[in-house]
Amino acid sequence: MGEFELIRRYFDRPLPAWAQEAVALGVGDDCALLQPREGMQWAVSTDMLVAGRHFFEDVAPEALGHKALAVNLSDLAACGARPLAFTLALALPEANSAWLAAFAHGLFAQAQAHQCALVGGDTTRGPLTISITVFGEVPVGQALLRSGAQQGDDVWVSGHLGDAALALGALQGRWSLPEPVLQTARLRLERPSARTALGQALRGLATACADVSDGLLGDLGHILQRSAVGAELDWSIASNLIANNPYGTSGNGGFYLKERHWQGCVLAGGDDYELVFTAPAAQREAVVQAGRSSHTPVTRIGRIVAGAGVVVHGGAGQLIALPRGGFDHFDG
Ligand code: ADP
Numbered sequence: 001m002g003e004f005e006l007i008r009r010y011f012d013r014p015l016p017a018w019a020q021e022a023v024a025l026g027v028g029d030d031c032a033l034l035q036p037r038e039g040m041q042w043a044v045s046t047d048m049l050v051a052g053r054h055f056f057e058d059v060a061p062e063a064l065g066h067k068a069l070a071v072n073l074s075d076l077a078a079c080g081a082r083p084l085a086f087t088l089a090l091a092l093p094e095a096n097s098a099w100l101a102a103f104a105h106g107l108f109a110q111a112q113a114h115q116c117a118l119v120g121g122d123t124t125r126g127p128l129t130i131s132i133t134v135f136g137e138v139p140v141g142q143a144l145l146r147s148g149a150q151q152g153d154d155v156w157v158s159g160h161l162g163d164a165a166l167a168l169g170a171l172q173g174r175w176s177l178p179e180p181v182l183q184t185a186r187l188r189l190e191r192p193s194a195r196t197a198l199g200q201a202l203r204g205l206a207t208a209c210a211d212v213s214d215g216l217l218g219d220l221g222h223i224l225q226r227s228a229v230g231a232e233l234d235w236s237i238a239s240n241l242i243a244n245n246p247y248g249t250s251g252n253g254g255f256y257l258k259e260r261h262w263q264g265c266v267l268a269g270g271d272d273y274e275l276v277f278t279a280p281a282a283q284r285e286a287v288v289q290a291g292r293s294s295h296t297p298v299t300r301i302g303r304i305v306a307g308a309g310v311v312v313h314g315g316a317g318q319l320i321a322l323p324r325g326g327f328d329h330f331d332g
């Protein structure tokens, strides 16, 4: 199968009806043509996934197709943008039909779920690498940035944190998990859901927002740096963000994990693709309502203070030792 046959078979699909307003021309020409709407700005982001670095080479291709798009949609969510279209650059060691069919299945299911149309790309032979660029729209001036957090704001996170890192640590042999726990945690690692509905619901409410791709402390750290403020978090609340509670209080039968590993998963684990955001205390009820309307749990875990950096208070008010900040690809 040649390059063009591969593109035709797996990636050149008719534009869905929901894409026709924003996409004037999709796959097949030298460029795709996108149609900006009056009063809107484009939100554009690229994320690259490299085999052996961001995923295990033998991961199920359907899950990989899902995740490759989901991590990009997560960046749109963090800006409060509505997804419209994406391009796909793909380096493949070989043209394996079964692999490609499963990959495309996962990818297009995610595209349909978030109404984000594939409009072009590039395909080449090489070590397995997937690079996606997403295009979204947001009303002029309403994008959620990292730079707007104010002293006195609340710090919120969506959904659960730490389960992806819990699965990753088990798959890397750093600890072991009971099979059912590993299975549910692994779903979070391999099939994250981008919080696109919540991101849009937070327009005009959140003062700053980022997605948690490299770990809570790291990604909240970006907000703090850009906003020139600090934050205090409450571990007695944050510790419950992990769905697979290592002490079994969430009904999975309980299993043992050293507390510093548990803290590491929640505070510094990557790959959760939740949103961390700040909002004025006066907007608490509105934030809860935004969570409800987007069917996304939201939890208030701390507040913005003067200064710099994050302090995490333990249950009884004592400071807890922090794990290393977010995962950095060039650090070690
Ligand atoms: P060019 O040589 O002009 O860059 P290509 O021959 O690489 O174009 O690609 C032909 C068409 O197929 C273009 O419209 C391109 O956007 C699209 N395309 C190539 N690879 C992919 C892919 N992996 N997914 C979606 N569209 C693709």
Ligand code: MG
Residues within 6 Å of the ligand: 121, 122, 123
């Ligand atoms: Mg090309």
